[in-house]
Each structure stands twice: as C-alpha cells, then as structure tokens.
Amino acid sequence: MDVKLFATVFATVFIAELGDKTQLATLLYASDASHPKMTIFAASAAALVATSAIAVLAGSVVAEYVDPKAVRWLAGLGFIAVGVWVLVAND
Numbered sequence: 001m002d003v004k005l006f007a008t009v010f011a012t013v014f015i016a017e018l019g020d021k022t023q024l025a026t027l028l029y030a031s032d033a034s035h036p037k038m039t040i041f042a043a044s045a046a047a048l049v050a051t052s053a054i055a056v057l058a059g060s061v062v063a064e065y066v067d068p069k070a071v072r073w074l075a076g077l078g079f080i081a082v083g084v085w086v087l088v089a090n091d
C-alpha cells in the first residue's frame with residue numbers, strides 16, 4: 001500500500017466531507033434519541049463506502065478514455081466555477 005497516496009486521499013476526502021450535506025443528514029439522524037447510534041454509524045459508513053466504490057469504478061472507466069491530466073483540469077475548473085458562482089450568486 002502506498003501510504004503517501006492513502007494519506008493524501010484520506011485527508012482530501014475527510015476535509016471535503018466536513019460540514020457537507022451528508023454529514024449534516026447523519027447529524028440529524030443521530031440527534032434523535034430514539035435512533036440507535038451504531039445503526040446510524042453503520043448505515044452512514046456503508047453509504048460512504050458505496051459512493052466511494054462507485055467513484056473508483058467510474059474513475060477507472062473514465063481513465064480508459066480520457067487523459068488523466070484533462071480530468072484534473074476539468075475537475076479543477078469545475079471547482080473554481082462553483083467557487084466563483086458561490087461568491088457572485090445573489091440571494
């Protein structure tokens with residue numbers, strides 16, 4: 001296992017997930033005292049694993065047809081576009 005790659009992916013996904021709608025939804029379920037916390041944790045973790053597996057599979061397919069450098073550029077430009085939109089969008 002490439003520890004540096006593991007740490008990079010872990011840190012990137014961890015930071016990206018902090019405060020997002022997935023975490024907020026999980027927080028709302030956990031705030032209900034009648035919901036077992038281990039069930040919420042297991043379901044939330046399973047959902048994140050499933051979406052990550054889909055992303056890895058999709059990335060593998062995309063990599064067969066698109067140059068990885070182009071994917072990085074498109075992803076970077078997409079993030080910039082969303083950031084600009086968030087900054088200039090009117091309420």
